[in-house]
Amino acid sequence: QQQVKQSPQSLIVQKGGIPIINCAYENTAFDYFPWYQQFPGKGPALLIAIRPDVSEKKEGRFTISFNKSAKQFSLHIMDSQPGDSATYFCAASGSRLTFGEGTQLTVNP
Amino acid sequence: DGGITQSPKYLFRKEGQNVTLSCEQNLNHDAMYWYRQDPGQGLRLIYYSQIVNDFQKGDIAEGYSVSREKKESFPLTVTSAQKNPTAFYLCASSRYSLRQPQHFGDGTRLSIL
Numbered sequence: 376q377q378q379v380k381q382s383p384q385s386l387i388v389q390k391g392g393i394p395i396i397n398c399a400y401e402n403t404a405f406d407y408f409p410w411y412q413q414f415p416g417k418g419p420a421l422l423i424a425i426r427p428d429v430s431e432k433k434e435g436r437f438t439i440s441f442n443k444s445a446k447q448f449s450l451h452i453m454d455s456q457p458g459d460s461a462t463y464f465c466a467a468s469g470s471r472l473t474f475g476e477g478t479q480l481t482v483n484p
Numbered sequence: 485d486g487g488i489t490q491s492p493k494y495l496f497r498k499e500g501q502n503v504t505l506s507c508e509q510n511l512n513h514d515a516m517y518w519y520r521q522d523p524g525q526g527l528r529l530i531y532y533s534q535i536v537n538d539f540q541k542g543d544i545a546e547g548y549s550v551s552r553e554k555k556e557s558f559p560l561t562v563t564s565a566q567k568n569p570t571a572f573y574l575c576a577s578s579r580y581s582l583r584q585p586q587h588f589g590d591g592t593r594l595s596i597l
Contacts, residue, residue, distance in 0.1 A: 381526075384524065407583060409585060411588075416590070416591070417590050417591070418488075418490075418574050418576075418588030418589050418590045418591050419527070419574070419588050420588065421585050421586070421587070424585065464526060464527065468583045469583075470583075471529070471532075471583070472583070472586060474526045474527040475526055476524060476525060476526040477524070477526050
């Protein structure tokens with residue numbers, strides 16, 4: 376009930392492409408869905424977050440899409456750049472934060 | 485600048501030895517956390533503390549211990565009972581509760597000699 380399933384495990388795109396990372400959850404008590412970005416040797420940093428009363432949120436080139444009925448949410452990165460190469464984690468919060476397994480994104484020049 | 489400081493960045497443990505990882509925050513956050521990160525397994529919660537002098541076990545607390553004597557500090561001890569301690573350890577904090585966005589330190593990488 377507390378799991379968050381994230382896919383794919385790794386993703387390679389060309390510069391300018393639109394990588395999409397998907398997450399699914401089971402616990403309907405989750406009510407806050409953040410995404411974190413982590414560079415090698417660094418701690419994760421909060422990138423963008425959404426609450427289930429909205430279906431989409433944009434911040435710069437990053438967009439979260441949220442489908443409450445399907446219990447799924449996804450991260451889209453528009454016009455991806457080599458500097459976006461990092462590991463991305465989705466998470467969901469009910470009584471506490473539960474993380475997905477992570478997606479290693481590589482954006483080739 | 486406010487933030488979370490973890491030290492050391494790299495740490496080596498001998499067999500049968502306890503080691504302590506330091507975590508200090510100057511964000512005036514009430515809650516602090518320790519996570520373990522292994523490749524392909526995301527972040528797993530070891531211990532968390534919502535107030536001084538109180539802490540709770542997370543999902544993988546066996547072989548670890550913590551203390552919270554000051555609001556700013558939440559050290560983690562990896563004991564000899566933890567048979568597979570090699571991992572990247574992350575400390576985090578949040579303003580009030582476990583539901584708040586969490587700010588992370590830059591981690592300590594622990595290896596076995």
